[in-house]
Amino acid sequence: MTAHPREATVVLGIETSCDETAAAVVSGAQTVLSSVVSSQIELHARFGGVVPEIASRAHVDLLTPVIAQALVEAGLPDGGVEAVAATVGPGLIGSLLVGVSAAKALALVWDVPFVGVNHLEAHLYAGFLEDPSLELPVVVLLVSGGHTLLIHMEDHGRYRLLGQTIDDAAGEAFDKVARYLGLGYPGGPAIDRVAMDGDPEAIRFPRAMQDESYDFSFSGLKTAVVNHVRRHPEVGTADVAASFQEAVVDVLVTKAQRAAQAVGAKGMVLGGGVAANSVLRERFLDACTADGMHAFVPSRAMCTDNAAMVAAAGWWRLRSDGPTPLDAGGDPNLRLPVVT
Amino acid sequence: MIILGIESSTQQVGAAIGGHEGVLSAAHTSRGRRHAELLTPTIDFVRRSARIELHEISCVAVDLGPGLFTGLRVGIAAAKAMAHALRVPMIGVPSLDLLAFPVRHTSRLIVAAIDAKRGEVFYAFYRQVPGGVQRVSAHQLGSPDDLASELLATPDEVLMVGDGALRYHDAFDGLKRVELADQGFAHPSASSLVQLAHARALREQFVAAWELAPLYLRKPDAEINWTTRDEQGRAE
Numbered sequence: 001m002t003a004h005p006r007e008a009t010v011v012l013g014i015e016t017s018c019d020e021t022a023a024a025v026v027s028g029a030q031t032v033l034s035s036v037v038s039s040q041i042e043l044h045a046r047f048g049g050v051v052p053e054i055a056s057r058a059h060v061d062l063l064t065p066v067i068a069q070a071l072v073e074a075g076l077p078d079g080g081v082e083a084v085a086a087t088v089g090p091g092l093i094g095s096l097l098v099g100v101s102a103a104k105a106l107a108l109v110w111d112v113p114f115v116g117v118n119h120l121e122a123h124l125y126a127g128f129l130e131d132p133s134l135e136l137p138v139v140v141l142l143v144s145g146g147h148t149l150l151i152h153m154e155d156h157g158r159y160r161l162l163g164q165t166i167d168d169a170a171g172e173a174f175d176k177v178a179r180y181l182g183l184g185y186p187g188g189p190a191i192d193r194v195a196m197d198g199d200p201e202a203i204r205f206p207r208a209m210q211d212e213s214y215d216f217s218f219s220g221l222k223t224a225v226v227n228h229v230r231r232h233p234e235v236g237t238a239d240v241a242a243s244f245q246e247a248v249v250d251v252l253v254t255k256a257q258r259a260a261q262a263v264g265a266k267g268m269v270l271g272g273g274v275a276a277n278s279v280l281r282e283r284f285l286d287a288c289t290a291d292g293m294h295a296f297v298p299s300r301a302m303c304t305d306n307a308a309m310v311a312a313a314g315w316w317r318l319r320s321d322g323p324t325p326l327d328a329g330g331d332p333n334l335r336l337p338v339v340t
Numbered sequence: 341m342i343i344l345g346i347e348s349s350t351q352q353v354g355a356a357i358g359g360h361e362g363v364l365s366a367a368h369t370s371r372g373r374r375h376a377e378l379l380t381p382t383i384d385f386v387r388r389s390a391r392i393e394l395h396e397i398s399c400v401a402v403d404l405g406p407g408l409f410t411g412l413r414v415g416i417a418a419a420k421a422m423a424h425a426l427r428v429p430m431i432g433v434p435s436l437d438l439l440a441f442p443v444r445h446t447s448r449l450i451v452a453a454i455d456a457k458r459g460e461v462f463y464a465f466y467r468q469v470p471g472g473v474q475r476v477s478a479h480q481l482g483s484p485d486d487l488a489s490e491l492l493a494t495p496d497e498v499l500m501v502g503d504g505a506l507r508y509h510d511a512f513d514g515l516k517r518v519e520l521a522d523q524g525f526a527h528p529s530a531s532s533l534v535q536l537a538h539a540r541a542l543r544e545q546f547v548a549a550w551e552l553a554p555l556y557l558r559k560p561d562a563e564i565n566w567t568t569r570d571e572q573g574r575a576e
């Protein structure tokens with residue numbers, strides 16, 4: 001076993017932290033040979049959110065076929081994988097353990113290193129996977145259904161937490177508001193779609209914590225939306241959705257931009273499931289252009305949960321820390337390893 | 341024919357390896373509910389102890405449950421991945437069969453019961469047959485009192501095995517003709533799994549990795565609530 005991967009080391013990545021069953025083969029943290037994502041959205045839609053037990057059951061059923069497909073698409077049906085990386089946290093513990101257990105078993109059979117990967121770090125690496133020319137340091141805005149983080153990435157594996165949400169995650173706010181407006185699940189894409197026909201300036205929703213720290217708060221905004229709809233039932237759903245989205249994007253981009261300027265970042269990276277939002281992507285790019293900063297907004301497929309980013313982050317972790325022991329488990333509350 | 345057996349459906353996690361010579365090596369850990377952490381090192385330990393190379397394995401057998409969901413999935417996910425990587429078929433055996441098998445030498449009615457939490461047990465009835473046991477009831481989920489009522493109605497001498505019998509012994513202690521096996525029979529054994537799987541492998545009763553499905557016997561709560569809501573909705 002080698003602790004130092006070659007430039008072209010072939011890593012199989014496995015991701016099962018929430019409701020996507022994913023496997024991917026990536027060479028040298030750069031070249032995606034295959035990336036298979038099996039989404040469970042339809043299984044959870046009628047419940048209006050991810051049901052952990054249903055997610056875990058689906059992972060058990062889907063994971064082996066998804067891995068098989070990733071290996072075949074990568075042209076490696078008979079082996080050739082040189083390391084196996086899997087998300088060990090944060091996430092739903094029952095779901096995480098399905099991927100971790102399968103990954104360790106594969107590493108054992110193939111006699112290659114196993115690498116436990118932090119899901120948040122994997123999202124950071126989604127950017128590098130599509131743009132290896134990205135220069136450090138960068139500021140990363142990581143927004144998903146479970147997290148809203150503003151991170152100063154000084155070097156590979158070296159992160160400073162600049163700010164985070166003090167209540168709801170941005171994606172959670174999208175889901176809750178979409179449910180309230182009767183737009184269905186998942187809320188992000190639903191609001192994005194409806195908002196296209198609305199006026200983002202129709203209602204001036206509050207921008208929480210605008211002048212203070214780099215922390216975020218979205219629960220007040222959600223309440224403001226509910227109160228406004230109660231008081232003004234005549235206002236169209238499209239206008240409410242557009243105005244809500246505008247408020248979220250405004251806060252996210254303003255703070256990310258301010259942080260990037262403050263720490264002297266060379267670039268800004270957007271990541272996480274909410275980064276698939278079309279207005280956020282556009283506004284984020286505009287902000288970077290205005291500041292003459294290198295912007296990186298990964299493709300939508302790379303923003304949402306996938307295993308290519310896990311393989312890429314695994315390559316970097318293998319290089320810095322070596323293999324993870326085979327007696328590793330999962331950690332639902334794993335944090336990003338930040339320096340203080 | 342070398343068979344690797346993996347079982348993880350109760351608080352115990354274990355692995356065994358064997359074939360026509362019987363069980364060559366086995367290891368179990370029942371403390372700490374650390375299935376995901378312990379399983380891979382345990383598999384590696386039993387195959388090294390038996391001096392077997394992984395590529396010599398011709399079948400991966402796994403405990404299908406019923407049992408504790410998270411532990412069960414750890415074993416099944418690992419077993420499927422191993423079978424896929426080794427390109428060998430699988431054999432799945434229910435956990436309750438594994439509990440009944442070690443007490444096959446009794447002529448009494450065997451009742452295997454696994455703690456299902458929430459005040460319930462997974463259980464099934466077995467009879468001795470030449471070379472093993474045969475299940476004579478469906479796999480069931482019910483309260484210890486439900487099971488005790490069923491036992492009251494049977495005229496047979498009964499031997500109960502499994503952590504479900506021990507945990508809820510209060511429900512069974514007063515029953516005449518019913519004996520509870522001790523802690524040594526509380527968990528499904530990986531050795532029994534290898535023995536039972538070997539008999540099936542000789543008859544080529546294999547399944548492919550993608551066909552093998554766990555026996556949950558209980559729906560996810562959300563689905564139960566949803567069904568209840570649907571039914572209430574229709575009633576209104």
